[in-house]
Amino acid sequence: MAGNMNANYDLPQGVERLKEEHRKVVKDCKGQITHWKKVEKDYESLQERLVTLPDKLSYDIMVPFGPLAFMPGKLVHTNELTVLLGDNWFAKCSAKQAETLVEHRKKHVKNKLDDLHKVMKNFQSRAGFTEDLEKMTNDNGDFVDIKEKVEEEEAGTKGKHRVAHKPKSKPKEEYVVQLEEEREEEEEEAEGEDGESSKRVLSEEELWARLDELERMEDEQDERDRMDSTDTNGEDTSSSSSEEEKEAEAGREAQVNGQSQCENQASVSHIVQVNGIAKPQHDEEAKEDDDEEEEGSSLPTIYFCHTVEPKKVRINTGKNTTLKFSDRKEQKQQGKRKKKNGKTNSHSIQEHHKITSPSDIYRVFVDVLNGELVPRKSILKSRSRENSVCSDTSESSTADFEERRTFFGRAQSHDDATHSDASDGITEEDSPSISLYPNGRFEAFSGTVVEKDPLPSSIPHLTIAPPALPTIPERKQEEVSSEVPQEPIKRVSKFKAARLQQK
Amino acid sequence: MSFFLFLHRCFCKVFGSTVNMDSPVMICCMCHITDVSKSMSARQKLEAQLTENNIVKEELHLLDSQNTVYKLIGPVLVKQDLDEAKATVGKRLEYINGEIQRYETLLKDMERKSEQHREVLASLQQEYQRAQGIPVAKA
Numbered sequence A: 001m002a003g004n005m006n007a008n009y010d011l012p013q014g015v016e017r018l019k020e021e022h023r024k025v026v027k028d029c030k031g032q033i034t035h036w037k038k039v040e041k042d043y044e045s046l047q048e049r050l051v052t053l054p055d056k057l058s059y060d061i062m063v064p065f066g067p068l069a070f071m072p073g074k075l076v077h078t079n080e081l082t083v084l085l086g087d088n089w090f091a092k093c094s095a096k097q098a099e100t101l102v103e104h105r106k107k108h109v110k111n112k113l114d115d116l117h118k119v120m121k122n123f124q125s126r127a128g129f130t131e132d133l134e135k136m137t138n139d140n141g142d143f144v145d146i147k148e149k150v151e152e153e154e155a156g157t158k159g160k161h162r163v164a165h166k167p168k169s170k171p172k173e174e175y176v177v178q179l180e181e182e183r184e185e186e187e188e189e190a191e192g193e194d195g196e197s198s199k200r201v202l203s204e205e206e207l208w209a210r211l212d213e214l215e216r217m218e219d220e221q222d223e224r225d226r227m228d229s230t231d232t233n234g235e236d237t238s239s240s241s242s243e244e245e246k247e248a249e250a251g252r253e254a255q256v257n258g259q260s261q262c263e264n265q266a267s268v269s270h271i272v273q274v275n276g277i278a279k280p281q282h283d284e285e286a287k288e289d290d291d292e293e294e295e296g297s298s299l300p301t302i303y304f305c306h307t308v309e310p311k312k313v314r315i316n317t318g319k320n321t322t323l324k325f326s327d328r329k330e331q332k333q334q335g336k337r338k339k340k341n342g343k344t345n346s347h348s349i350q351e352h353h354k355i356t357s358p359s360d361i362y363r364v365f366v367d368v369l370n371g372e373l374v375p376r377k378s379i380l381k382s383r384s385r386e387n388s389v390c391s392d393t394s395e396s397s398t399a400d401f402e403e404r405r406t407f408f409g410r411a412q413s414h415d416d417a418t419h420s421d422a423s424d425g426i427t428e429e430d431s432p433s434i435s436l437y438p439n440g441r442f443e444a445f446s447g448t449v450v451e452k453d454p455l456p457s458s459i460p461h462l463t464i465a466p467p468a469l470p471t472i473p474e475r476k477q478e479e480v481s482s483e484v485p486q487e488p489i490k491r492v493s494k495f496k497a498a499r500l501q502q503k
Numbered sequence B: 001m002s003f004f005l006f007l008h009r010c011f012c013k014v015f016g017s018t019v020n021m022d023s024p025v026m027i028c029c030m031c032h033i034t035d036v037s038k039s040m041s042a043r044q045k046l047e048a049q050l051t052e053n054n055i056v057k058e059e060l061h062l063l064d065s066q067n068t069v070y071k072l073i074g075p076v077l078v079k080q081d082l083d084e085a086k087a088t089v090g091k092r093l094e095y096i097n098g099e100i101q102r103y104e105t106l107l108k109d110m111e112r113k114s115e116q117h118r119e120v121l122a123s124l125q126q127e128y129q130r131a132q133g134i135p136v137a138k139a
Helices: A002-055 A095-138 A173-194 A204-228 A242-261 A263-271 A284-295 A325-341 A358-364 A395-406 A410-423 A430-439 A454-464 A471-502 B002-018 B024-062 B082-138
Strands: A059-065 A069-075 A081-086 A089-093 A145-147 A301-303 A312-314 A322-324 A366-369 A372-375 B069-073 B076-080
Touching: A002 A095, A081 A095, A081 B024, A089 A095, A089 B024, A095 B024, B024 B082, B069 B082, B076 B082
Parallel strands: A145 A301
Antiparallel strands: A059 A069, A081 A089, A089 B069, A312 A322, A366 A372, B069 B076
């Protein structure tokens, strides 16, 4: 704070100095302008004189003798003038020619005057800018201070507290901490649109109340999740850390609230769940929203928090599926819908056109085959590359591949189902170990990708395992979406898997 | 000159009376600053002369050969030919331009040198502060 104070103290001084300099320049300009104006006036009177001078052959005048005396005399040769051209050059010319010269000089003077006026205006505007800047820094202007608070707060985490085994995986308590900040931001953004700085300090009670509210909502959500998680797409409610859930819940809740409060910043508040660590796998949304968050500086202070990727929930069965929490629910619902309608209804495609993640693309663009919805496979999926040259890129696709080969027919679906049931609630870390069991093989991408028509390969697979239809495509989609982010996660997953296996 | 005074004050503060004011760094600095200011004023004068001669040139164009042109040399007005006068003024203009260029390069060099000196001073200052810090820590 001392540094801040010093800066604050220096700032007005600097501004004062700057303003002083501006004022000096402006004063100089004004002085010069007056001088040149006088010169111009002199030239004009000279012109007048030159016009009238040749009217008479000679004039009777009082000739100045020295500084104090005058003598009566005559002014003759009234048309002959010796003009000083400058730099010790003289020219004899008539009155008319002299007038032309004077006109020419007046042009120069005018140019000089214009330049001086411009400079003066420039500096006056500059002085105005510095004043505005000063005002803005002192008062609540449009510029905002972005601060990142790092607090240690206990906000009633429910469930077990996860201990960090590795430096990478930070203790999840921090999620909770930043919820408060996030809420602060929400409320700030909602309330402080007009730029009142007084409202940026929220009351403690409000924060705690909000915290309790979120906790309650999270509990409800968990209940719902547990009920829903009979399907393979069951959400990870018990296995993941409670903080993660809470975080995701809070994020969704925050989103809801944010929407209610401020439409344009709903997504912002949703994403601003703090993770402390800016993990490499960022949701695209998160990134965008984070940017939005930073740009949304309508208040004197914005409490900025690093984005956190939404909770990576283990999605059913042995397949490596990490999907964002919000996406999870959506897909699960859509999967159910598809399950119900998939047999006959070919219009179910229209149901979910909303694309929020890459996996949604696969959900939306499904083929209709035999009245059933056949989702298109990504070229990265092993299924689509059954007969292709390239090998699988991920463990999951490897698992799929193997399953298809070894467990053909219903057994496959059973396998999937069992996998899903078994791994329901297991974190993503288990997937490598589980998927490795049947395969024992882990191939890296050979570099050749041959895109095949997904239909022929998928038909037998899907017709054989109708119950798994909603889940498999979803899982695949999730794989697709999560394939990329998966790679870096794997290292973390293994450790977690080991830990969970111990449990 | 103000910069020099500031440097002087800084130097005294930093090194105290133990350092001789005739240290080479300070002298060099001083010289440079005076040179810079001299060059600056000379250049400004040349600028004024440049504009003036330009006006003379233009006005000579407005005149015709019927007018007699005089040049003031000391207390004497010497008659000159119009064309001759034009040529003379042109030559003077070129000379002035050349002088301005020369002064510009000089100024640049001097600026660079003064920068170097400033850096030297800053490093000395840092050393002194470090030296000051250590005894403080020890004590």
